[in-house]
Amino acid sequence: MFSLSHPDHYIPILIFLLIAIGFGAVSLLVGRLIRPNNPYRDKDAPYECGVPPINDARERISIRYYVIAMLFLVFDVEVVFLYPWAVDFRRLGLFGLVEMLIFLVILIVGYVYAWKKEALEWE
Structure with missing residues (x-):
């Protein structure tokens, strides 16, 4: 039985937590020290699949999506x-x-319902 009366049981967890935090911190620090830092306007621009951005990134998207x-x-x-x-x-x-046929019927009914409600139409 594991009890809270033995704090020495938590030492491996504490060591693991310290190693995990230390690894993350050291990785970020080393990355910051060795990476090149030469920002310019084109590099800081948003990237959309190789196409220059057309609209504002905070544009509302249709609920249909x-x-x-x-x-x-x-x-x-x-x-x-x-x-x-x-x-x-x-x-x-x-x-x-029989169980799978019932499952498939429910799935197909849901699909037909979505189709009839035109939820699958993209306009």
């Missing part, structure tokens, strides 16, 4: 659940098949 991103993540993560099921399909048998 975020909705499509969230839908992509939801459906992508849901599909990840298919892999373990496929690996263990023989052991799960008919119960696993």
Whole structure:
């Protein structure tokens, strides 16, 4: 049983914490000392895929962008659940098949709902 009455148990954690903080600090310091420092206007300009920036970076983005991103993540993560099921399909048998069919029906209903609400339209 681990108890708080033995502070010597915390010494390895303290040493690890000090090494981690020290490594980060030393890395940043060495990087600052050896890197070249010659800023100029083009180097300090924002970079957008090789194209000069057109608008202000704080421009509002349509909510549709975020909705499509969230839908992509939801459906992508849901599909990840298919892999373990496929690996263990023989052991799960008919119960696993019915369970996965219910899962897929729910997933397809969600996809059709998003499609009918035109959440996937990009305009």
